[in-house]
Amino acid sequence: MFIRLCKPVFMAFAVIGIAMIAAPEAQAAWELDMPLGVSTLSGEIRDLHRLILLICTIICVGVFGFAFYTMATCRRSQGAKASQFSHSTRAEIIWTVIPTIILIAMAIPSARTIIKIEDTSGTDMSIKITGYQWKWSYDYLNEDKFFYSTIDQDSYLASQRGSGIDPMDVENYLRNVDNAMVVPVNKKVRLLLTASDVIHSWWVPQLYVKKDANPGFVNETWFKATETGIYRGQCTELCGRGHGFMPIVVVVETEERYQEWLNGNLRWDAKQQEMVATNLNTAEQAGTLAAL
Amino acid sequence: MSDQHHDDHHMPTGLNRWVFTTNHKDIGTLYLIFSLSMFFLGGAMALIIRAELFQPGLQFVDPQFFNSMTTVHALLMVFGAVMPAFVGLANWLIPMMIGAPDMALPRMNNWSFWILPFAFSMLIITLFLPGGAPAGGWTLYPPLVMQTGDAFPFMVFAIHLMGASSIMGSINVIVTILNMRAPGMTLMKMPLFCWTWLITAYLLIAVMPVLAGAVTMLLTDRFFGTSFFNAAGGGDPVLFQHVFWFFGHPEVYIMILPAFGVVSQIIPTFSRKPLFGYSSMVYATASIAFLSFIVWAHHMFTTGMPIAGQLFFMLATMLIAIPTAVKIFNWLATMWKGELTFETPMLFSIAFVLLFTIGGFSGLMLAIAPADYQYHDTYFVVAHFHYVLVPGAVFSLMAATYYWLPKWTGHMYNEKVGKLHFWFSLVGINVLFFPQHFLGLAGMPRRIPDYPTQFADFNMISSIGAFIFGFSQLLFVWAIWTSVKGTEKASSEVWDGAKGLEWTLPSPAPYHSFETAPEIK
Numbered sequence: 001m002f003i004r005l006c007k008p009v010f011m012a013f014a015v016i017g018i019a020m021i022a023a024p025e026a027q028a029a030w031e032l033d034m035p036l037g038v039s040t041l042s043g044e045i046r047d048l049h050r051l052i053l054l055i056c057t058i059i060c061v062g063v064f065g066f067a068f069y070t071m072a073t074c075r076r077s078q079g080a081k082a083s084q085f086s087h088s089t090r091a092e093i094i095w096t097v098i099p100t101i102i103l104i105a106m107a108i109p110s111a112r113t114i115i116k117i118e119d120t121s122g123t124d125m126s127i128k129i130t131g132y133q134w135k136w137s138y139d140y141l142n143e144d145k146f147f148y149s150t151i152d153q154d155s156y157l158a159s160q161r162g163s164g165i166d167p168m169d170v171e172n173y174l175r176n177v178d179n180a181m182v183v184p185v186n187k188k189v190r191l192l193l194t195a196s197d198v199i200h201s202w203w204v205p206q207l208y209v210k211k212d213a214n215p216g217f218v219n220e221t222w223f224k225a226t227e228t229g230i231y232r233g234q235c236t237e238l239c240g241r242g243h244g245f246m247p248i249v250v251v252v253e254t255e256e257r258y259q260e261w262l263n264g265n266l267r268w269d270a271k272q273q274e275m276v277a278t279n280l281n282t283a284e285q286a287g288t289l290a291a292l
Numbered sequence: 293m294s295d296q297h298h299d300d301h302h303m304p305t306g307l308n309r310w311v312f313t314t315n316h317k318d319i320g321t322l323y324l325i326f327s328l329s330m331f332f333l334g335g336a337m338a339l340i341i342r343a344e345l346f347q348p349g350l351q352f353v354d355p356q357f358f359n360s361m362t363t364v365h366a367l368l369m370v371f372g373a374v375m376p377a378f379v380g381l382a383n384w385l386i387p388m389m390i391g392a393p394d395m396a397l398p399r400m401n402n403w404s405f406w407i408l409p410f411a412f413s414m415l416i417i418t419l420f421l422p423g424g425a426p427a428g429g430w431t432l433y434p435p436l437v438m439q440t441g442d443a444f445p446f447m448v449f450a451i452h453l454m455g456a457s458s459i460m461g462s463i464n465v466i467v468t469i470l471n472m473r474a475p476g477m478t479l480m481k482m483p484l485f486c487w488t489w490l491i492t493a494y495l496l497i498a499v500m501p502v503l504a505g506a507v508t509m510l511l512t513d514r515f516f517g518t519s520f521f522n523a524a525g526g527g528d529p530v531l532f533q534h535v536f537w538f539f540g541h542p543e544v545y546i547m548i549l550p551a552f553g554v555v556s557q558i559i560p561t562f563s564r565k566p567l568f569g570y571s572s573m574v575y576a577t578a579s580i581a582f583l584s585f586i587v588w589a590h591h592m593f594t595t596g597m598p599i600a601g602q603l604f605f606m607l608a609t610m611l612i613a614i615p616t617a618v619k620i621f622n623w624l625a626t627m628w629k630g631e632l633t634f635e636t637p638m639l640f641s642i643a644f645v646l647l648f649t650i651g652g653f654s655g656l657m658l659a660i661a662p663a664d665y666q667y668h669d670t671y672f673v674v675a676h677f678h679y680v681l682v683p684g685a686v687f688s689l690m691a692a693t694y695y696w697l698p699k700w701t702g703h704m705y706n707e708k709v710g711k712l713h714f715w716f717s718l719v720g721i722n723v724l725f726f727p728q729h730f731l732g733l734a735g736m737p738r739r740i741p742d743y744p745t746q747f748a749d750f751n752m753i754s755s756i757g758a759f760i761f762g763f764s765q766l767l768f769v770w771a772i773w774t775s776v777k778g779t780e781k782a783s784s785e786v787w788d789g790a791k792g793l794e795w796t797l798p799s800p801a802p803y804h805s806f807e808t809a810p811e812i813k
Contacts, residue, residue: 031730031734032730032733032734033730033734034734034735035735044662045665048660048662048663049663052657052660052663056654060650060653063620063624063646064646064649066624066628067624067645070627070628070630071632074563074627074628074629074630074632075631075633076633077633080631080632081631082563082564082565082629082631084565085629086566086567086568086570087572091625092572092618092621095617095618096614096617099617100614103611106610107610110606111606111607113662114602114606114661115599117662117665118599158349160350161350161354163349165349166349167348167742168748170745173744174348174743174744198433198435198436199435199436201594201668203669203737205734208666210665210666210668211594211596212595214523214595214596215435215523215529216522216523216524216529217523217528217529219596234737234744235737236737236738237669238359238428238433238436238738240356240427240439241354241355241427243355243739243740244355244740244743245742
């Protein structure tokens with residue numbers, strides 16, 4: 001009976017498994033794990049996650065394996081007869097001590113990493129980020145730079161009920177903004193987070209940074225990006241009706257291009273989703289920028 | 293059934309029987325039926341959520357209503373479905389298991405049940421109030437929760453009533469267990485279900501007032517000018533999170549410890565073996581209960597906690613893995629070298645042990661603070677707590693229903709329907725929640741009504757699983773019906789390996805369980 005009933009279950013999982021493998025790359029994103037990071041600590045955090053996941057998976061396979069072996073062999077239909085043992089001090093000590101040792105082994109690297117995450121000393125620059133219902137603002141301390149960052153027009157229109165626009169046709173749907181936060185590569189950036197109304201949370205998965213923005217208080221965190229590129233995230237603390245619609249875009253640029261952006265010669269173009277020259281009137285300027 | 297007895301109790305008939313009942317079985321039945329109806333209502337809300345998330349883009353509901361659905365779904369499932377179901381089981385089973393005629397405080401028992409329909413009516417009518425139902429999440433974090441419309445005081449008072457009901461239920465359980473055990477039934481001879489409920493009852497008494505205090509502070513902040521959680525008045529919104537999770541973490545064990553008790557009754561029966569490591573099970577339960585009080589801030593690693601706090605709460609949380617592992621190993625050792633058969637209660641119990649293991653491991657991963665910075669408030673968390681609550685607590689409730697139903701109704705349920713219910717639930721639940729791990733790791737935040745397109749595929753699979761699981765619960769109702777209206781009489785023992793006092797009573801159990809206390813050797 002049991003074995004017979006197992007079949008459809010395994011079939012169902014097999015079908016799903018095959019569907020996942022066979023799905024065309026272009027339209028499907030079957031991400032199974034954390035994205036590879038681009039910050040100094042991202043590798044360490046991701047490795048820690050994978051280590052713990054690996055240990056858990058191995059133990060889980062052992063537990064499942066033992067359970068299924070027991071179910072296959074110790075069943076009445078196989079003619080099994082019940083023995084009547086009810087305890088074994090030795091076994092119980094073993095399966096208390098071994099998990100304890102594994103936990104200690106997990107705790108040591110975890111503690112080491114958390115200490116590194118909390119080390120906000122020696123930062124090169126600071127950005128004050130404020131969460132609002134439902135947008136972010138970025139204030140570059142010691143620079144003349146302050147701007148709001150809201151969801152881009154294409155995502156906004158497509159996200160309206162009955163808009164008739166297929167979100168699949170919108171590039172980076174719900175993950176694009178009108179004004180992106182720009183930082184230089186290989187600089188330790190300190191983030192000061194706060195909020196003006198309710199609690200928000202600032203998260204960019206590939207930078208491996210998430211911190212709550214609490215109204216009336218300032219939280220501190222940092223990252224140091226090691227690769228230029230465009231990295232996207234979303235608000236991760238329920239903040240009301242527009243919680244799903246306040247994206248984050250961080251553009252990591254070379255120091256020179258970052259300076260150009262600060263000076264107003266470069267800007268984030270939400271349509272093209274890249275950094276473009278502000279003034280393309282003179283070919284000379286365009287040439288200068290291309291040289292950068 | 294009562295006419296078989298010398299009738300010195302004057303039982304009202306019809307509706308009044310249920311309104312005025314002080315009988316533990318009647319009240320247990322009321323609790324269980326109430327809980328099942330809340331399970332379906334909360335489940336319908338979950339299906340609205342999953343229908344909206346079937347595809348990217350907003351198809352069916354407004355984001356504000358979506359937030360109301362996530363909030364009310366959680367409140368109904370936690371306070372309306374899982375907790376009352378366990379109180380219903382406690383009512384039905386504890387007197388029968390310890391050899392008592394009834395619960396110790398029968399009138400309070402009636403009251404504690406009849407508060408619930410009022411509490412939940414108050415919560416549910418908020419859906420029709422200006423401003424809609426609460427939409428700040430079941431965690432009620434201020435300042436967001438302050439933006440609730442007219443529903444706000446209804447929500448606060450509904451929670452007060454639910455808490456009062458739970459506290460009364462717990463007092464009854466404690467008094468019954470400590471005072472009404474049959475002669476010879478020492479504490480360490482009690483069935484494990486009684487032990488887990490005794491410990492749960494203490495947890496409830498300890499933390500429900502904390503929740504009541506937290507929501508009362510919200511109420512005074514809103515209406516009476518206090519500033520407990522308002523930074524502009526010198527308060528701190530994070531304070532609420534501390535108080536809430538000081539309630540909230542013991543609360544999750546309130547929902548799982550009685551489930552541990554249930555499977556500790558069922559697995560020995562169908563293994564035809566005594567429970568392995570009874571006393572270590574008791575100590576493990578007590579350790580989990582103790583640890584639940586010192587781990588609350590692991591829900592708050594990203595709020596900006598001092599590093600010492602993060603380290604403490606990370607390490608304390610990891611410790612919980614030890615007693616939990618002991619329990620899993622004990623259940624497996626109970627099955628080992630047994631004589632297993634796989635009736636529906638056993639199938640649900642085995643699924644409980646294995647799938648709870650998955651939920652336990654994802655919990656351990658969440659305890660690791662540096663990694664939690666990535667997992668926090670993503671679908672990984674949603675997958676984690678649904679794995680411990682649905683194939684955990686809910687599966688144990690289904691196992692318990694199938695296991696004791698013949699004792700309650702006097703008739704066997706239809707085993708084919710029960711098995712069908714199990715297999716559909718098992719497949720449905722894994723298709724529903726397993727892909728959510730991947731969504732969370734890939735970066736999908738929780739509580740969003742719409743999502744970036746790279747999450748579309750797993751969301752679609754998850755929604756398909758939700759509809760399989762949701763509609764297969766109709767089989768549960770059918771299976772219960774086959775027992776209620778059944779023809780096949782159940783014997784006293786019902787199951788051939790069943791041990792315990794409740795199986796010495798005829799099926800259905802007499803109105804007053806044990807009129808003379810049985811002797812326990």
